[in-house]
Structure formats: C-alpha cells, structure tokens
C-alpha cells in the first residue's frame with residue numbers, strides 16, 4: 575500500500591493546539607500574527623509533538639464503526655483491547671506482560687501528575703534528565719517535590735547525548751531522592767537508550783531504592799539501526815521497581831483521543847495507581863481511545879513502517895539543507911522520535927533574538943530550547959519533522975532567508 579505523506583492537510587480551525595497557540599508569553603500572540611496568518615506568511619507550525627499526517631485507514635474504519643453504533647453510553651474496554659496491547663508488547667519489544675498489569679489513563683501527562691503524590695511525599699527529590707519534556711518537572715513540583723536534574727551530557731564525537739552515571743549515583747544516593755522519571759526514547763534529544771545504559775540506570779535506582787517511572791510514549795518511533803528496549807523487560811526485579819507509561823498516541827497520531835496505558839507488574843504499586851484514579855472519580859475512559867488503539871496495534875504496522883521511513887527521510891532532508899545553507903547549525907543525531915534537537919548556538923544569537931528571528935521574522939514556530947531546561951536548552955530549538963516535506967522545505971527556505 576502507498577501513502578501520500580507529502581500531502582498538506584489544512585489543520586487551521588480544527589481545534590489543533592499546534593495550529594492555534596503561539597506560545598511566546600508576552601511577546602507574540604495569535605492576534606499580533608493574524609495579519610501574517612494567511613497566504614505566504616502564515617506561521618508554519620513545527621512545534622507540538624503530533625503529526626501533520628492523517629491516521630491509518632484501519633483506525634479510521636474502527637472509529638467510523640464506533641460512530642455508527644449511534645449510542646455512546648458509559649464505556650469499558652473489551653478484552654480484545656487488552657489482548658492487542660499484550661500482543662504489541664510481546665511482538666515488538668519481546669516484553670511479556672499480563673493483561674491485569676495494564677491500567678488506563680487519559681494521557682501519560684495526567685498519569686504522571688496522578689501517580690507522583692502516590693509514590694513520593696512532599697519535599698522528596700525526583701530525578702529527571704535535562705534537557706527534558708517540561709511536564710516531567712511540572713508533575714514533580716505539583717506533588718510538592720523538588721526536581722533534581724541528572725543533566726544529559728553532549729558528546730561531540732558521536733553528536734549525541736549520554737547519561738552521566740556518576741552524577742546519577744550521587745543524586746540517587748541522597749536519602750531524600752525517591753523517584754526518577756526516565757524518558758525512553760528521550761524527548762527532546764532523540765536517544766534510544768541501549769540495554770547497557772538502561773541496565774546501569776536501573777541498577778543505580780534499585781541500589782538506592784529509587785522508583786523508576788519510565789515514560790516510553792515514543793517507543794515505536796525508532797530509526798533504522800536502533801532498537802527500543804522496555805525498561806521493565808530487562809528483568810523481573812527491575813520490573814518490580816518500574817512503572818511504564820505507553821500509548822498509541824504518538825505512534826499513530828491519536829493524541830486527541832486521550833488514552834494511554836500505564837503498565838505496572840508490582841501489585842502494591844499498581845493498587846496505589848488504581849486507587850488514585852478512583853479517588854479522582856476517573857471511572858471509565860473515552861471509548862474512542864481503546865477502539866483506535868486496538869485497531870492501530872492490530873492493523874497499523876504497515877502505516878507505521880511507512881511513516882518511520884518518511885520521517886527518517888525528512889531528517890536527512892533537513893540535515894542536508896542546513897549543511898548546505900547554514901552549516902553553523904548542528905542537528906543532534908536522532909535515534910528515535912520525530913523531534914529534532916537542533917543547536918543554533920553557532921550563530922552567536924541570544925536566545926530571545928533567535929526566537930524573534932524564527933517566529934517573528936521567518937514565521938516559523940519551533941519549540942524554544944530553554945523550555946526544556948534553561949541551562950541545557952540555551953541555543954537550541956526543537957523541530958517537529960512529522961510534517962509533509964514541502965512544508966518543511968518552505969519553513970527552511972524562510973529561516974535561511976532570515977538567518978543566513
């Protein structure tokens with residue numbers, strides 16, 4: 575089957591967050607940019623992590639059948655949904671899970687906020703690895719805990735980030751440190767952690783009695799030559815101290831359906847999460863989420879393979895483009911995700927000037943690197959390349975005009 579990912583779908587006025595909000599507090603608003611919104615100068619949105627591609631046909635078919643049922647009463651997923659998750663984990667990650675370990679949440683971020691107070695107490699320290707997806711820190715702070723960052727370290731030779739295990743050991747051995755949130759694969763630096771790295775991370779956490787919360791939402795978006803390994807698949811002992819967050823939402827572009835799987839083999843930890851969900855009155859789930867997830871996991875692989883191929887070609891396209899027109903800019907080597915972590919510091923611009931030029935002058939919207947951690951994000955932008963190539967080219971042409 576062939577897929578036309580080059581086709582540009584107009585997402586304006588569809589409620590798309592990516593195409594609505596200009597997130598530059600106090601500097602730009604949608605109104606400021608309204609004049610420039612249409613025609614040539616319309617802002618090109620390459621920020622929020624969803625794809626500008628229509629979802630796979632089997633998912634659309636499943637959703638259409640659900641709509642055709644015509645009645646949308648209270649919903650609980652059928653066993654076939656749980657079977658599809660179990661099969662997916664077994665088939666793709668060689669991770670044997672039990673249906674009973676799967677809990678549902680209206681998103682991974684809500685799950686982080688819900689679970690954090692269950693597994694920590696106010697004043698505890700929780701490890702994250704900056705530069706990092708901002709809601710990790712939000713969930714820690716909302717629970718009254720303190721963020722302690724085991725900053726990732728850039729390796730110029732390999733053009734990728736690595737973990738600083740000595741620093742991790744030092745932070746984890748603080749008696750106040752009770753949990754660590756791992757981003758695997760990592761947003762924004764695009765690392766797909768190796769078995770050795772995951773094992774070392776887990777050993778340090780276990781030795782220091784630090785709970786591992788492993789956000790694996792990007793786990794299916796893996797570049798050729800790399801292999802995703804689920805943290806909890808490493809050993810039963812590690813699984814016993816790990817909470818895994820997964821979803822079909824990034825993989826199959828279903829974020830609006832608000833459905834994610836929280837997989838917990840440890841009964842006590844699982845019960846705490848179940849109780850927390852119940853105590854919020856979050857009974858039931860939006861019925862469209864599991865329906866779409868089941869169709870995706872059972873029938874979506876061909877589409878996923880095609881998307882992954884297209885995204886990797888997009889990466890090469892962007893890389894070559896910068897190399898030719900703006901060689902001072904360096905793209906950190908991605909191993910997974912459809913997000914590029916791009917170093918603009920070679921241009922010698924202050925961060926606010928860089929954002930002004932990109933968003934204000936070029937009318938291209940990337941995520942500001944500092945939102946992933948001030949010190950670790952200075953000079954960087956995160957570019958979402960899950961977009962039609964003609965649109966990416968247009969964005970690059972614009973920024974070259976402004977920055978070259």
Ligand SMILES: Cc1ncc(COP(=O)(O)O)c(C=O)c1O
Pocket residue numbers: 623680681682683684707757761789791792821823829833834
């Ligand atoms: C690492 C990570 N976790 C979670 C999310 C969002 O999850 P959800 O939409 O299920 O709340 C994202 C979205 O970009 C992400 O990158």
